[in-house]
Amino acid sequence: MASDSLIAPRSVRQFRHLSYATLCLAFAQIVFGAIVRITGSGMGCGDDWPKCLGAWFPPLDRADLIIEISHRYIALALSIAVVALLIMALIRRKDRGVSGVAGRGGILAPTATAAALVLAAALLGAATVKFGLHPLVIVAHLAIAMALLAVLALITVRSGGLGGSVTLEVETARTHRAARIAVAMAFPVLILGAITANLPGAAISCGGFPWCRSVNSGGIGLAVQIVHRVLAFLLFGHLWGIAAAVARRREPTVIVRAARVAFGSVLAQIVVAAAMVEMTLPAVLRSLHQTVGTFAWLAIVVLAILSAASPGLRTGSGEMRVGA
Secondary structure (H helix, E strand, O other), X not given: OOOOOOOOOHHHHHHHHHHHHHHHHHHHHHHXXXXXXXXXXXXXXXXXXXOEOOEOOOOOOOHHHHHHHHHHHHHHHHHHXXXXXXXXHHHHOOOOOEEOOOOOOOOHHHHHHHHHHHHHHHHHHHHHHHOOOOHHHHHHHHHXXXXXXXXXXXXXXXXXXXXXOOOOOOOOHHHHHHHHHHHHHHHHHHHHHHHHHHOOOOXXXXXXXXXXXXXXXXXXXXXXXXXXXXXXXXHHHHHHHHHXXXXXXXXXXXHHHHHHHHHHHHHHHHHHXXXXXXXXXXXXXXXXXXXXXXXXXXXHHHHHHHHHOEEEEEEOOOOEEEEO
């Protein structure tokens, strides 16, 4: 299973590097968005959008303004990077040295999807400001951001990154089915976590971990948090089973590694959640909880993509990469 780094056309390597950079920007935007929420900086620029306090470059004289406008700058950089990916895919779609750009398993369709998601995120970002940080709008904004992260992971794998340059030599259909179930489980865990964080009273409704030693408030907030915890533990057990199964079946190293990373990230997320609840929700651990949760989502999605073993980009040499 050799890497294609020496034989891939220059255009493929350029696309791969840009996709890595875009994926990092998307990850940073989600994490920084959590910092904006946790520090109460969501209205640091007032109700102006896309300007900040009526100016494109306002004076950086307040911490909440600096945090909010930094988040906007990251979003702008992400938007530019996604547009650049789409333009590159359009230009290269008929290159003789790279086939499959515009076809099934190619990169053109997901880059167009990423561009649409960026536009939707921008519009919802504006709505978040205009509607005064309504919890449901914030949750919808996070859902779009997570979907964008997944699409960018698909683009990166199809261009040979994140293990996508390895040709799978054995069938991984069972792992792919299990990984798709993990994705289907992980997304509602993320959404319920976002609702718990943004719904008034929900975050403090259940005192103690893993069970509620005290109930500080009832109602929908408590129900949401309990369901969030139950699904998170079910996801943990499911990924534990995947990690054990792929090792037992001696599946390709790239699949075993991806399964272990996904399982390890969810384990780390549970540990952080326990510390966060037991220490009464300190801001640092709340930010870390969002960061690790985002990484866990990314790891689970990458496992599902890699285990699909479908054609990705091809170089002129005819080598096939892993995709979904």
